[in-house]
Amino acid sequence: MIGKLDLYRVFHIVSRNKSFSKAAKELYMTQSAISQAILKLERELEIQLFYRTPKGVVLTNEGKLLNEHVTSALGMINAAEDKILDFKMLKNGxxxxxxxxxxxxxxxxxxxxxxxxxxxxxxxxxxxxxxxxxxxxxxxxxxxxxxxxxxxxxxxxxxxxxxxIHDIFVCGEKYKELTKESIRLEQLMELPLIFLEKETISRRFVEQFLKKKGYHFSPVFELGSHDLLIDFARINLGVSCVIKEFAEESLKKGDLFELSLEEAIPSRxxxxxxxxxxxxxxxxxxxxxxxxxxxxx
The missing domain is CATH 3.40.190.10 (Periplasmic binding protein-like II)
Structure with a gap:
């Protein structure tokens, strides 16, 4: 089948033009090459596809049947090629x-x-x-x-x-006094801390930093979203560990206040x-x- 595909394409063009010479011009081939391609296809299928006449060629009944299927198949191939082009040009996908x-x-x-x-x-x-x-x-x-x-x-x-990004600790109005000077990690551990849940990358990163410094903590709240960390700190439920870049709006508005640590947490x-x-x-x-x-x- 794959070997015959080019022959079927030639057959399709000849059928449409009803002429070897016109098909040759469209395909930029010689008329002899077109004739040889049709003869080869006829030999392989063991049927006659065209009647040769002085005015051109006419499909036989077998040729008409084949042409219906070839036209459909080539149409599907062309449609597939168009879709592939659309994917390459990011028009679909x-x-x-x-x-x-x-x-x-x-x-x-x-x-x-x-x-x-x-x-x-x-x-x-x-x-x-x-x-x-x-x-x-x-x-x-x-x-x-x-x-x-x-x-x-x-x-x-x-x-x-x-x-x-930078992991920082923030608080609401109730703990604002803590922001006037840098605090030690030892002091931080004594505060009501609010963290994300244990299995998050953010929680593990800060936890490992504190562990290397010799500190272990037990949060008063473990929450499932960063926005809740901000909300809980804002209403004075404790001191939240948040990502500074994602809390900038609340910090600028004055809803939250950043605690300055004597030993800052490394960026990530x-x-x-x-x-x-x-x-x-x-x-x-x-x-x-x-x-x-x-x-x-």
Missing amino acids: ELRIGVGDTISRYFLLPYLGDFHAKYPGIKLKILNGTTSEVLTFIKSGAADVGLCNLPIQDEGLQVIPCKK NIGIVYLKSVPLSRAAEQFVGSIEQNLEV
């Missing part, structure tokens, strides 16, 4: 992104808006989850790329840091993550590139 609520709200949205405006034909699918869940999405093939809190140590993943990053072993789709490649153009780290 799908981009699947794994991301958590906080990074989605405070980092991803502007990039999504720009990408959708530029490539409206690409369907965007957002898979929401914690960093560990996002990594599962990527490894299972459910997501093309993920945006996660770093650090992530996994040899099978390509990790691209793209925004530096959020980044793009995808499988090393699987090539990115054209849409995913373009999306990653749009973020890499604006790297801050």
